[in-house]
Amino acid sequence: MTLEAAIAAAKESGDYQSVLDAIPYNSFLGLAVRMIDDGPLCVLPADKKLIGNPVLPALHGGVVGALLESAAIFQLIYRHETVHIPKTIDLSIDYLRSGRPVETFALAHVTKHGRRVANVRVEAWQDDRSRPIAAAHAHFLLT
Amino acid sequence: MTETRPKFDLDVIDRAIRANIPHCGELGVRTTAFATDGVVMELDYQERLVGNPATGVLHGGVITVLADTVSGMAVYGAVQKMIPIATLDLRIDYLKPATPGRTLLARAECYKATRSIAFTRGTVYHDPDDPIASVVGTFMFNSSRAASPSSAGADAAQRGLS
Numbered sequence: 414m415t416l417e418a419a420i421a422a423a424k425e426s427g428d429y430q431s432v433l434d435a436i437p438y439n440s441f442l443g444l445a446v447r448m449i450d451d452g453p454l455c456v457l458p459a460d461k462k463l464i465g466n467p468v469l470p471a472l473h474g475g476v477v478g479a480l481l482e483s484a485a486i487f488q489l490i491y492r493h494e495t496v497h498i499p500k501t502i503d504l505s506i507d508y509l510r511s512g513r514p515v516e517t518f519a520l521a522h523v524t525k526h527g528r529r530v531a532n533v534r535v536e537a538w539q540d541d542r543s544r545p546i547a548a549a550h551a552h553f554l555l556t
Numbered sequence: 557m558t559e560t561r562p563k564f565d566l567d568v569i570d571r572a573i574r575a576n577i578p579h580c581g582e583l584g585v586r587t588t589a590f591a592t593d594g595v596v597m598e599l600d601y602q603e604r605l606v607g608n609p610a611t612g613v614l615h616g617g618v619i620t621v622l623a624d625t626v627s628g629m630a631v632y633g634a635v636q637k638m639i640p641i642a643t644l645d646l647r648i649d650y651l652k653p654a655t656p657g658r659t660l661l662a663r664a665e666c667y668k669a670t671r672s673i674a675f676t677r678g679t680v681y682h683d684p685d686d687p688i689a690s691v692v693g694t695f696m697f698n699s700s701r702a703a704s705p706s707s708a709g710a711d712a713a714q715r716g717l718s
Contacts, residue, residue: 416609437606438615462582465625473579474643479617497607501616505647551566 420496429453429487442476449520452491455484457517466509466516472512477537481549483508484519485533489553492523499531499553504547515539517546529555560571567589571583573629575590587629592636594665594678595629601657604612608679612656619660619680619689623648626662627676632675634666640698649690658682664691671693672697 414422419435429446433439443458456478457463457472465473482504489499521535531553536545567615574581583605589596599622607615624646631641654660664678674695679687 435609436615437604437609438617442617443650448586464578465580467576467578473577473621473624474628474646475621476579477619477621478624478630478648479615482616494575503647503649504620505617505645506620507645508643511642533562 414493415494416498420498423490429491430491432485433487438479442479442483442550444480444483444485447458451520452521453484453487453520455480455487455519457519459515461514466511469511470514470519472507473515474508474512476556477508477517477547478504478506478549480517480519481521481535481537481547482551485521485535485549485551485553488521488523488533488535489531489555492526493523493531493555495555497556498556502530502552502554504549504551506547510544510546511544512537513539518542524550527555531555564590573625577625583621584596585625587620589663590633592630592634594663595626595633596661596663596716597626597629598662601659601661611653612658613653614656614660616650619654620646620648621651622660622662623664623678623680623689623691624693626664627678627691628695629677630664630666630676631674632697634669639681642675643696643698644694646691648691651687651689654680655682656689658689662691664693 416435419432423429423432434445438472445456446453464515519537525532531535533551535549537547538545570587586598605614662680663709664676666676668676670677676693678691680689681687
């Protein structure tokens with residue numbers, strides 16, 4: 414199944430895990446997607462290979478960035494009437510706390526959905542949603 | 557800084573990064589330059605890192621991982637010390653897609669380091685004249701650099717300036 418077909422099927426069924434599984438890098442990270450009231454929640458598993466600092470220990474900051482970007486993309490696919498993956502124009506990540514190597518969640522909010530460009534805000538947290546470990550805002554080109 | 561000769565051996569650094577940063581070990585990130593004026597790292601193309609299976613283009617997250625790593629290492633390269641740092645923020649502009657099959661390179665420099673904060677800029681590229689992504693970052697030294705006697709002179713100079 415192509416990615417476009419997987420996205421079209423997910424829009425019908427509401428199950429976005431098959432879209433995620435069609436993207437090799439998301440599988441490499443072990444990402445899962447769960448539908449909640451606010452849209453697709455991306456879940457990064459606890460995995461030693463994702464650690465950037467084994468002394469703390471802490472998740473690699475780039476992996477946290479990848480989680481945030483993926484959550485933004487999934488929210489756009491969910492909200493946007495297209496089967497094409499939006500292209501990231503820019504991504505600005507604020508690291509708020511060190512990410513422990515435990516299950517990590519990310520949920521995006523579409524701040525502005527224009528015809529060609531969308532502005533998205535994303536937060537990532539671990540066991541307490543009120544204590545985010547990272548936040549990002551990004552622009553995407555809608556195709 | 558009166559001292560210009562790097563304290564670090566490139567081979568040792570290259571191996572230490574893969575050994576001590578598990579995610580870099582997993583990806584096989586190589587360090588090909590490590591100096592006060594910049595750090596260069598490389599990441600070979602891998603199918604498992606693809607973001608778009610139709611085109612084979614790498615996921616933006618892979619660019620972020622390499623950009624974050626090289627920016628942090630640029631801070632170490634500039635201060636020539638392995639002291640704890642934390643990324644405050646990272647801003648990435650995606651200029652063009654990476655070419656499927658080609659090795660990803662990234663270069664960053666730390667163009668300013670105060671007692672507590674370091675500022676970096678860099679690019680991710682196949683060809684340095686045609687970058688894939690542009691990145692700027694800010695980092696915080698987790699313990700004051702003044703705590704180390706070896707940098708007392710530099711810190712005193714910075715205190716005088718700031």
